Amino acid sequence: xxxxxxxxxxxxxxxxxxxxxxxxxxxxxxxxxxxxxxxxxxxxxxxxxxxxxxxxxxxxxxxxxxxxxxxxxxxxxxxxxxxxxxxxxxxxxxxxxxxxxxxxxxxxxxxxxxxxxxxxxxxxxxxxxxxxxxxxxxxxxxxxxxxxxxxxxxxxxxxxxxxxxxxxxxxxxxxxxxxxxxxxxxxxxxxxxxxxxxxxxxxxxxxxxxxxxxxxxxxxxxxxxxxxxxxxxxxxxxxxxxxxxxxxxxxxxxxxxxxxxxxxxxxxxxxxxxxxxxxxxxxxxxxxxxxxxxxx
Amino acid sequence: xxxxxxxxxxxxxxxxxxxxxxxxxxxxxxxxxxxxxxxxxxxxxxxxxxxxxxxxxxxxxxxxxxxxxxxxxxxxxxxxxxxxxxxxxxxxxxxxxxxxxxxxxxxxxxxxxxxxxxxxxxxxxxxxxxxxxxxxxxxxxxxxxxxxxxxxxxxxxxxxxxxxxxxxxxxxxxxxxxxxxxxxxxxxxxxxxxxxxxxxxxxxxxxxxxxxxxxxxxxxxxxxxxxxxxxxxxxxxxxxxxxxxxxxxxxxxxxxxxxxxxxxxxxxxxxxxxxxxxxxxxxxxxxxxxxxxxxx
Numbered sequence: 001x002x003x004x005x006x007x008x009x010x011x012x013x014x015x016x017x018x019x020x021x022x023x024x025x026x027x028x029x030x031x032x033x034x035x036x037x038x039x040x041x042x043x044x045x046x047x048x049x050x051x052x053x054x055x056x057x058x059x060x061x062x063x064x065x066x067x068x069x070x071x072x073x074x075x076x077x078x079x080x081x082x083x084x085x086x087x088x089x090x091x092x093x094x095x096x097x098x099x100x101x102x103x104x105x106x107x108x109x110x111x112x113x114x115x116x117x118x119x120x121x122x123x124x125x126x127x128x129x130x131x132x133x134x135x136x137x138x139x140x141x142x143x144x145x146x147x148x149x150x151x152x153x154x155x156x157x158x159x160x161x162x163x164x165x166x167x168x169x170x171x172x173x174x175x176x177x178x179x180x181x182x183x184x185x186x187x188x189x190x191x192x193x194x195x196x197x198x199x200x201x202x203x204x205x206x207x208x209x210x211x212x213x214x215x216x217x218x219x220x221x222x223x224x225x226x227x228x229x230x231x232x233x234x235x236x237x238x239x240x241x242x243x244x245x246x247x248x249x250x251x252x253x254x255x256x257x258x259x260x261x262x263x264x265x266x267x268x269x270x271x272x273x274x275x276x277x278x279x280x281x282x283x284x285x286x287x288x289x290x291x292x293x294x295x296x
Numbered sequence: 297x298x299x300x301x302x303x304x305x306x307x308x309x310x311x312x313x314x315x316x317x318x319x320x321x322x323x324x325x326x327x328x329x330x331x332x333x334x335x336x337x338x339x340x341x342x343x344x345x346x347x348x349x350x351x352x353x354x355x356x357x358x359x360x361x362x363x364x365x366x367x368x369x370x371x372x373x374x375x376x377x378x379x380x381x382x383x384x385x386x387x388x389x390x391x392x393x394x395x396x397x398x399x400x401x402x403x404x405x406x407x408x409x410x411x412x413x414x415x416x417x418x419x420x421x422x423x424x425x426x427x428x429x430x431x432x433x434x435x436x437x438x439x440x441x442x443x444x445x446x447x448x449x450x451x452x453x454x455x456x457x458x459x460x461x462x463x464x465x466x467x468x469x470x471x472x473x474x475x476x477x478x479x480x481x482x483x484x485x486x487x488x489x490x491x492x493x494x495x496x497x498x499x500x501x502x503x504x505x506x507x508x509x510x511x512x513x514x515x516x517x518x519x520x521x522x523x524x525x526x527x528x529x530x531x532x533x534x535x536x537x538x539x540x541x542x543x544x545x546x547x548x549x550x551x552x553x554x555x556x557x558x559x560x561x562x563x564x565x566x567x568x569x570x571x572x573x574x575x576x577x578x579x580x581x582x583x584x585x586x587x588x589x590x591x592x
Contacts, residue, residue, distance in 0.1 A: 090422075090424045090447070090448055091424070093447075094397060094400075094401065094422060094423055094424060095401055097393065097447075098394075098397035098398060098400075098401040098403060101390060101393055101394035101398075102394060102397075102398060102403055104390075104394075104563075105390065105391055105394040105563065106559075107394060107398055107403060107407070107556075108407050110554075110555070110556040110557070110559075111403070111404050111407050111554070113557070114549075114553075114554070114555050115548075115549075117541075117542075117543035117544065117545070117548040117549075118543070118557075119539070119540030119543075119557040120557065121557045121558065121559055121562070122559070123559070123562040123563060123564070123566075124559060124562070124563045124564070125563060125564050126386075126387060126390060126564040126565035126566075127390055127565075128386045128387070128390060128563075128564075128565035129564075129565055129568065146446040147443065147446045147447060149446070150443040150445070151386070151389075151393075151443060152386055152565075243415070244415030245413075245415060247413035247414070247415075249413070252410055252411075252413040253410075253411075253413075258406075258407070258410070259406070259410050260403075260406040261406070261414075261415040261416065261417045263401075263402075263406075263417055263418070263419070263420060266417070266419040266420070267400075267401065267422040268419070268420070268421050268422040268424075268425075269422035269423075269424035269425055269448075270419075271419075
């Protein structure tokens with residue numbers, strides 16, 4: 001019997017009597033000719049999605065990413081695609097806070113001084129009392145907000161459409177001058193691409209911090225690089241445009257920039273949640289029940 | 297007329313008709329012979345407290361520190377001493393979170409890679425779901441807890457005396473093996489000195505993170521240095537014993553250690569709160585009302 005189920009990790013619960021094979025996105029994949037349910041390895045580049053074309057029996061694909069737009073063209077007609085919506089929320093929110101606090105509390109300075117064994121002390125910025133423009137108010141945005149509120153920041157919410165307590169994205173120009181921190185938690189789509197350009201950055205007050213944990217395309221990288229190089233703005237970015245940021249790009253070396261290589265979603269808090277979702281979805285599939293997080 | 301009031305900053309509200317002088321702890325102090333109310337400059341070393349001995353008219357000293365034990369011997373009989381209790385809570389809590397998230401999310405690695413222009417990616421630890429032993433449950437501890445709960449950590453509270461929902465310090469030995477993060481928020485006193493020694497550190501599981509934003513004396517520095525050098529434990533410390541940490545101390549260079557030079561309390565969130573407290577206390581003093589935060 002060839003396996004009906006292809007999973008990335010062996011700690012995902014497999015119902016009794018179901019034969020599963022494992023493929024974590026590295027090495028040679030097993031025989032996939034009978035695979036009906038495929039849980040894509042997370043964050044392993046283009047090979048795992050390409051395998052879909054070799055699965056004539058495929059009925060459902062479970063992605064562990066929240067955004068699956070790039071997968072859609074690879075999913076054959078009649079095959080269900082379910083996303084990993086929610087799995088990364090807390091991990092991304094945590095990384096957003098790590099970036100904000102690192103920037104406000106001067107961690108790059110302390111880490112540099114540590115190398116020199118230096119006890120030089122300076123007072124730093126804070127997060128408390130700062131006005132934080134939280135742009136993107138889905139489940140990740142709300143997780144970021146819980147952290148910001150614990151820190152007594154003054155949070156102003158912005159989302160694609162205005163609603164009770166949330167500003168619409170069209171109100172952004174009027175909100176930027178009053179914000180000392182802007183946190184972008186936006187997906188990549190035509191409406192978000194280039195949202196923060198030279199004009200928007202110019203509207204921010206001196207010393208404002210621009211944080212991006214959504215998608216790099218929301219910010220005009222050249223315009224942000226210029227403002228940070230001038231010492232007028234600061235940046236803390238987990239995502240940039242393009243990715244990877246080329247080795248010689250000036251943004252890497254600016255003292256006012258903190259850059260992490262798109263790692264916000266990939267922390268330990270993701271794994272147990274992903275294992276749980278994959279196991280639950282597999283159980284639903286085997287019982288013939290509808291999956292959750294279905295995209296198509 | 298010589299000034300009755302000596303203040304560290306000119307943005308503190310001074311009641312009408314009251315003459316104030318200013319001394320921020322640097323340079324030569326003004327004539328203090330008539331000073332009755334002295335707000336000590338914050339974090340400026342031993343000179344500002346020594347000035348107390350030159351104030352024959354002194355009636356009240358307002359410190360901007362939460363801990364004033366070292367000041368007590370300098371306060372003449374009959375002079376009121378008020379502390380800065382609460383002013384630093386949020387600043388210290390924020391720094392504690394900055395240290396925890398920096399350690400869990402590998403910020404020293406990313407900052408090092410940034411210098412090299414490297415986009416190498418690895419998955420990291422997280423704060424979510426980790427069991428955090430919060431040792432010290434006063435107002436700073438509660439501010440740390442609000443952050444930890446926003447991050448969905450599993451918080452276990454420990455304080456000097458057990459109470460509803462809070463373990464007593466005598467229960468610590470039984471709690472250490474189950475904790476992956478220990479956060480110390482303790483004052484320096486005979487009960488806290490040396491609380492975390494070689495035996496307590498040995499009780500922690502592999503890879504646990506020891507965070508200290510209280511006082512350095514709570515931890516046996518040599519024992520912690522050994523565990524971190526062995527790669528068995530990690531540390532993120534704003535306070536150490538001794539301070540400053542000597543330039544050649546091995547702790548500075550350990551990859552598993554993050555060290556900041558006792559800066560948790562000194563961020564922007566402190567200043568507006570300190571200005572407000574000083575102004576309110578001065579107003580009370582001038583109206584002949586009792587001060588708040590009176591220590592003696």
